Every structure is written in structure tokens, then in C-alpha cells.
Amino acid sequence: MKDLQKVLISHGDSNAIHQIRDALAGGRYELEEASTAAETIEKLTAFHPDVVLADAGLKGMDGLGLMRHLASEPQPPLVVLITAKGLERTAVQALREGAHNFILWPFDAAELEAVTHNAVEQRRLLRENESYEEELQHALLRLRNSQAALVQAEKLGSMGKLVAGVAHELNTPLGALRSSTDTIERAARRLLAWARSQEPEIAGQVQPFIDILSTTAAQSKSACDRITGIVANLRQFAQLDRADLQRAHVHDSLESTLALLNHEFNSKVEVVKEFGDVPEIECSPRQLNQLFMNLLLNANEAIRQSGREQGVIRLRTWQQDDWLKIEISDNGVGISGKDMERIFDPGFTTKGGVKVGTGLGLPISYQIVKEHRGRIEVVSHPGQGSRFTIVLPLEQRL
Numbered sequence: 001m002k003d004l005q006k007v008l009i010s011h012g013d014s015n016a017i018h019q020i021r022d023a024l025a026g027g028r029y030e031l032e033e034a035s036t037a038a039e040t041i042e043k044l045t046a047f048h049p050d051v052v053l054a055d056a057g058l059k060g061m062d063g064l065g066l067m068r069h070l071a072s073e074p075q076p077p078l079v080v081l082i083t084a085k086g087l088e089r090t091a092v093q094a095l096r097e098g099a100h101n102f103i104l105w106p107f108d109a110a111e112l113e114a115v116t117h118n119a120v121e122q123r124r125l126l127r128e129n130e131s132y133e134e135e136l137q138h139a140l141l142r143l144r145n146s147q148a149a150l151v152q153a154e155k156l157g158s159m160g161k162l163v164a165g166v167a168h169e170l171n172t173p174l175g176a177l178r179s180s181t182d183t184i185e186r187a188a189r190r191l192l193a194w195a196r197s198q199e200p201e202i203a204g205q206v207q208p209f210i211d212i213l214s215t216t217a218a219q220s221k222s223a224c225d226r227i228t229g230i231v232a233n234l235r236q237f238a239q240l241d242r243a244d245l246q247r248a249h250v251h252d253s254l255e256s257t258l259a260l261l262n263h264e265f266n267s268k269v270e271v272v273k274e275f276g277d278v279p280e281i282e283c284s285p286r287q288l289n290q291l292f293m294n295l296l297l298n299a300n301e302a303i304r305q306s307g308r309e310q311g312v313i314r315l316r317t318w319q320q321d322d323w324l325k326i327e328i329s330d331n332g333v334g335i336s337g338k339d340m341e342r343i344f345d346p347g348f349t350t351k352g353g354v355k356v357g358t359g360l361g362l363p364i365s366y367q368i369v370k371e372h373r374g375r376i377e378v379v380s381h382p383g384q385g386s387r388f389t390i391v392l393p394l395e396q397r398l
């Protein structure tokens, strides 16, 4: 059965209430009555009327006063004021203050029914509007979340491809460099063997060149080793050859991300590691790399913004029951209370200077942590620094 619309008749005269009930009989409305202002207010919470038919001269509070009171309710009912003939000015005033309509007493039954019906309909439409608006807000929120997720997937995908491409491109010249270094080394060794078979005078003349060749070859070799290390880090960062969800050590992710940021941090940022004895966890290392990259870059930028000569980024890991906690704290600018409410909103950034932010780092981080069924906690003191704590389950199916 369709829900009946609720009408509260608020009138000091029981005879009047009787007449109004008669006029509205016919089963279209659920009726309730109140004979004083206090009773009317009480019935607002108990009955939740859609429309109040209120006597302008109600006991305890006149109709206008009652109307003002009703307007302060969270979802106020519509008010139809009942006012005696000759008091039209009160009615006009009531309309100005937001009454839906008025009825002159004594009333015409058909008119009362028409005015009430109109009020009830308007109230229904208002309610419908409110719920559409709410739905719209929810849809908007869902859209923003999925947009952030899409951007994340896109960003992760293209970053992985870029890094993979760079690693691959580096491998070819690196191979060539290694092989020429080997050739120089071998030539130096043969030259040395030859020099030893010669007169000491000749050997003495050649020796400095052999030394130069050997030292240069050794330097090139160690440079090659460093490049090999960087390529390995890039590959580890992009996680090219590993499946998505696997058992991995977050320390490996942290270390490989730090290795990539080494150059960015240079001497201005000291990284202090307090790694606990923690187990491997079930996770997507590729995504965790991205998460740590976002948080470490933010920490570095916060330190630069603070103008501090020497910044510190502290990394702590420890296990608590079935959870792994990773804390990344910095002594940078910190986050104001007002900004704190928005830092996870896609597109929110306070970086508009030399380095422009896109405001996607934290929403992406949030998504990654959410996908791991974890959470992020943030504590920050403006001027002193911020602490981001990532809490991840050891297993994905707890």
C-alpha cells in the first residue's frame, strides 16, 4: 500500500479540528492533531508530518512563531496557516516568511482539500528532489574514486613501461662498454707479459702506459657495475618479471625506492632506517614501490618547502599482531588542520611554485593501501613535520 502523506492539524478549537478532519476525510491522508504549540512541537518528532495546518492564533505561540520554529527543523514540514477573515495581513506576512499557503476561516471544504493536496504534493516533490540530489552526490563520489583508480592504473602502467624501456635501452650500451673494458684489460695484461720479456730499459718505458690502461679499465669496470646495479633497481622498481600478488619483503621495496631517490635526496636529506624484524607479506611489490615513492617524494618536498638546511626522513617498520606497520616521517613543513581534511582528495595540491603538484600522489597511495585491505594514518604538526603510517595485513585473506 502506498504510504499516506501525513497532515498535522494544529488548532486550539476542537470544533475546528473536527471540521477540518471532515473536510480531509476520504483516506488520502494520515491525520493527527495538536491543540497547543507545545503539543505541535512534540508531534513533529513523534509523527513527522509532511504538512502542518496551523491556526494563526494557537495557544502558547502564535502561528508565525510556530512557523519560525518549524523552519529551524532539519526537514521542516510545509505550513498552511489558518487565519480568520479580516486578518489577511497576518497571512501575507506568513507567506513572506515561508508559509506554503493560507486558508481563511471559516473555510470552504473543497478549497481546504485543494490547498492541502497541493501542499502534500509539493512536499513529496521536495523529498524526491532531496533524494535525487543525494544519489547524485554519491554518484559523483563514486566517479571521482574510479577516476582516481583509473589514473592510478594509467600512471602505474606508463611508469612501469617507461622504467622497463629505460632499463632495456641501458642494457645494450652497457654490454658494449663491458666488452670494450674487457678488451682493454686483456690488452694491458698481454702488454705487461710482453714488457716483462724485454730489456729492463724498454720495460720501464712501457710500464707507465700499462699502468694507465689497467687503472682506466678498473675504473670503467666499477662504473659498469654501478650501472648494472641501477638497471637492476629500475627492473626491481618496475617489477617487470614478477607476478602481481606475491610474498615479498617491504624492506626490499623500500630499499629499491630509496636507491632511485638517492640522487633526489642528496646531502640535504638524511634517511634514518629503523627496520624491525618483520616477515614477508602478501602484496603487490610493484604497487608498494609506487606507494613508497609517492610518500618519500612528498616527505622530501615538505623538507624543501620548510627551508631547513638538514632534513630527516625516518623509516620504521614493525609487526603488530597480524599487521605490518610502516612509518614514514619527515621534519618538513607539516600540514595545516584545514588542508588535512583534503590531502586525499584527487587534485588537491599546495604545490604551485617551481615544482607543480598534480595532487594525485596521496589519492593513488590511498587506493593502493585500500586494495591491500590496509589503512593509512596521518599525524602532522605544522612547522614540525608529518608522520604517515601504513598498516598492511600480513595475509590478504585474514
Ligand SMILES: Nc1ncnc2c1ncn2[C@@H]1O[C@H](COP(=O)(O)OP(=O)(O)OP(=O)(O)O)[C@@H](O)[C@H]1O
Pocket: 294, 298, 299, 302, 330, 332, 333, 334, 335, 339, 343, 348, 349, 350, 351, 356, 357, 358, 359, 360, 361, 362, 363, 385, 386
Ligand atoms: N609529508 C608531507 N608534508 C607536508 N604536506 C604534505 C605531505 N604529504 C602530502 N602533503 C600535502 O598534501 C598535498 C597532496 O599530496 P599529493 O601527494 O596527493 O599531491 P602533490 O604532492 O601536491 O602532487 P603529486 O601529484 O605530484 O604527488 C600536498 O600538496 C601537500 O600539501
Ligand SMILES: [Mg+2]
Pocket: 294, 297, 298, 357, 360, 361, 362
Ligand atoms: Mg605528492
